[in-house]
Amino acid sequence: MSEWSVPESEVMDVAGDLLDEGADAMLATVVDVRGSAYRRPGAKMVVTPGEGGVGAITAGCLEDEVRRLARGVLDTGDARVETYDLMTDDDVWGMGVGCNGVLDVLLEPLDDSFRRAVDAYAAGDDTVVYTVIASDDDRLAVGDRAYADALDGFPPDVAAALEDRDPGGSSHAATVDTDRGTATVFVDVIDAPADFVVVGTGHDARPVVDLAARMDFSVTVAGFRGAKSKAERFPAADAVVSTSPRSLTDDVDIDADTVVVVMTHNYVDDRLAVEALLDTDAPYVGLMGPDDRFQEMLGDFADEDVTFTDAQLDRVYTPVGLDLGGGAPEQVALSIVAEALAVHNDRTGGSLRRIDGHIHDRPAADD
Amino acid sequence: MSEWSVPESEVMDVAGDLLDEGADAMLATVVDVRGSAYRRPGAKMVVTPGEGGVGAITAGCLEDEVRRLARGVLDTGDARVETYDLMTDDDVWGMGVGCNGVLDVLLEPLDDSFRRAVDAYAAGDDTVVYTVIASDDDRLAVGDRAYADALDGFPPDVAAALEDRDPGGSSHAATVDTDRGTATVFVDVIDAPADFVVVGTGHDARPVVDLAARMDFSVTVAGFRGAKSKAERFPAADAVVSTSPRSLTDDVDIDADTVVVVMTHNYVDDRLAVEALLDTDAPYVGLMGPDDRFQEMLGDFADEDVTFTDAQLDRVYTPVGLDLGGGAPEQVALSIVAEALAVHNDRTGGSLRRIDGHIHDRPAADD
Structure with missing residues (x-):
């Protein structure tokens, strides 16, 4: 099992299988991207130590590195966020894709807290998963998780703050301020396959x-x-x-x-x-x-x-x-x-380069 | 081996393998289409009796029928053209695709006369194959074959007539008139994979x-x-x-x-x-x-x-x-x-329906 570029559905399927088996596995999720990157927040990979993994969080730049961390994450049992700065010294290189950019990746043991996301996906239901990725609020630890329709896993004021937000259409990090401190919560919008x-x-x-x-x-x-x-x-x-x-x-x-x-x-x-x-x-x-x-x-x-x-x-x-x-x-x-x-996806199918205009003037082809 | 909708290259690969093995196999080639059809002239399938075949000559309407004919074609060793009228009585149905249309299909034993086409394809070279599909010229029989750069397999006047023609970019049937009669030759333009x-x-x-x-x-x-x-x-x-x-x-x-x-x-x-x-x-x-x-x-x-x-x-x-x-x-x-x-293919990628205009007026989207 070591296929990086697989359909998203395969990553969820494998996660479900590993949960069913009770296997030791790590879930890695891109939670923030600065600069241009191949994958967006929400991209996931699942790693089983010593065996491999499925899913791509970059264009192949970080997968081996992340895989090496799986054993440690599983041994401690703690979720944590790793920041990877893939920018080079030269600013020009920073305009690249894939291996250029700064990525925050949430690493966590794959456990039953992710079960509802997997089950919803398999059932064809969209879900929004809220996961703490940073916190100075002592009631919240990195990796704490709740779902859109069951936010009562969080303290009431945090749940209320999250309930008031529109999760929007794509996965992103949100800041939640309460009297007890500030937490950053990754709002993972997981759409079931159409x-x-x-x-x-x-x-x-x-x-x-x-x-x-x-x-x-x-x-x-x-x-x-x-x-x-x-x-x-x-x-x-x-x-x-x-x-x-x-x-x-x-x-x-x-x-x-x-x-x-x-x-x-x-x-x-x-x-x-x-x-x-x-x-x-x-x-x-x-x-x-x-x-x-x-x-x-x-x-x-x-x-x-x-x-x-x-x-x-x-x-x-x-x-x-x-x-x-x-x-x-x-x-x-x-x-x-x-x-x-x-x-x-509400697009028209023509070449991307034509849509942004630019480069140099071209006639608008034959339409 | 029974896969109809396979890449074209797989049909040529399988034909090459069967030639190498000296296996009993029939080659079926669409040589003419009247009305709308799913495949164009030149579409091929290769059939081994009792086993199956690869390639599609229609959207699945004729493959079983053609497969049943393989044993007979191989037993006689003769090439022949079968005409399939898939039109229905109702003219409206005749506007369909796939199972609606009239197709001429050349059936022939797969033998070394096709070897050069297979070899050229594998080597990445384009070829034009000329095959007689009808003739009242007693020097030419259905299935007789020659290649663009070696037309001397045909009588000199036939070769000269074919040499004078531009084969064009797509496979089609051509009529050759000589003093000895009229022959229809299928001009099969086989482009190697790009x-x-x-x-x-x-x-x-x-x-x-x-x-x-x-x-x-x-x-x-x-x-x-x-x-x-x-x-x-x-x-x-x-x-x-x-x-x-x-x-x-x-x-x-x-x-x-x-x-x-x-x-x-x-x-x-x-x-x-x-x-x-x-x-x-x-x-x-x-x-x-x-x-x-x-x-x-x-x-x-x-x-x-x-x-x-x-x-x-x-x-x-x-x-x-x-x-x-x-x-x-x-x-x-x-x-x-x-x-x-x-x-x-010198196309722009937008929806086909926009290119033909019609249906009802639509703004030209965002380009």
Whole structure:
């Protein structure tokens, strides 16, 4: 077990397994970053002494160093924060990434105080975990932990101060001042994997499922007419559901955090699926096939007096995928999963360099 | 062995292995498509009777059917073309993909006539393979084959007619009229995998290497100061090269078909690598790190009187990757490989639906 760059979900899975086994393991979490760094606060790795670990807290600069500390952390049983200054003397180097930057990393024994985070993640629930990372308040020690809906593990005034804060969308350190002193609490916003639903069980679905799972989506394959029998085709899927076009949205949970790709290769099945999906909150309904086919669908909807708002139709992405130009099945899958990830994160998929403008003037390409 | 949706390179690899073993195997190639289909002409699968096959010629509609024909094709030893009409009675369905469309598939014993294509692909060379798929010229039989630079396997007038044609960029069927009759020849343009060079051997390089290999790139990892010792980190790489920033472009072949990602996490190494790479024809030099860091590089280039044209600088993509919004290592890798694939194919990476315009008017997002 020594894989650094793994999907986030694998780090949580391994943490859960180690808790189940009661294994000796250390949890390392990036709690603060100054300067540019490869990973953000909340990045985690799990280390078992003498064996290795999973997860990346940097681009590979600190993992070996942190691993060496695991035995000591477990022997004392105490949580502590290590600060790593990866800046070089030369300011220029300080503008780098990965090995350049100052990182604070919380090191702690992986124990049942982290169990609720693991369980929530596995159950598909978002959680916010509050962990003390510095304190001169003698009631609070580094490593003390509570959860958003159960802050009573903390003294009432601390709990009240934390309750009044909006945790926001990303993990960060917060300062809590009380009459008894000041504590710094790491507010770890842990979002469960978003759901990625693939409607269709054709051979072209497998690379989409595989890639989506690697991107930390929780993947459900929904098929019509006996999909269950094809479950072995999709080892990376979290679930394979056999349903029908008309009961799709009853049998599969679909909400505003769910992206869906419709690829049954059957026009009527696809049309019924799209019709049902547009009545959900799914922000992304990717539809395999040429645009003409969707235009035909729109005609059929009109003939049947099925109407949708522009906002609903705007959630249909067809032809599906980003414009990458590749035609091999894996390349088609890449283009689909990249588009779904972008829409999930409210991005557009173009090159990052174009978005920041700058460098030198360029025409805005062909859009 | 029964994987349909595999990288193209795996189909060619398996074909090579089966030729080496002298195994009984059938090669199936899509030679014509009417209507919309998932795969284009040139898509291939290799089938060994009783065992299975690799490769996709449709989205899974025909593979089982074609596999059933393998024994017969091998028993007769004759190549033949099968036409599959996957249109339904309803015209609307004919607008579908995958299982809707009319496909001509060339079925033939996999034999040494295909050896040169396999060898060229493995060696990184592009090839054009000419195969007769219909003929009333009694000198030409279905399955007769010659290569672009050795057309003398065909009668001189046929060879001359083919020599005069530009094969173009994609596989297609061509008609050859001579005094002896008319033949249809499938012109199979088989491009060898493009090269994807990753400069850097950090842990964040592995998911980039893995994903690029799945996308049919031939991947070379170039590292400084003893990269060879890290070769086991990159099982998906075709080569791991230990070099130095100043000899990078001598030790690694880089041409107009090569995409490069620079991610050493060392400012000076990155700067020297970028400086060297801008003097090659690589159309894509992705550079990990924030834009400020590249601006600093530009300042250093200016201080050292190293000058580049706008066209050269336009090949630098930094911050690297498409704007997908993901921060996990696998998501960063997805964004990088997707951008490299797009640039390699002369695309911009935005959603396909925006490029065709249509559906209903949308603002052109934020670029």
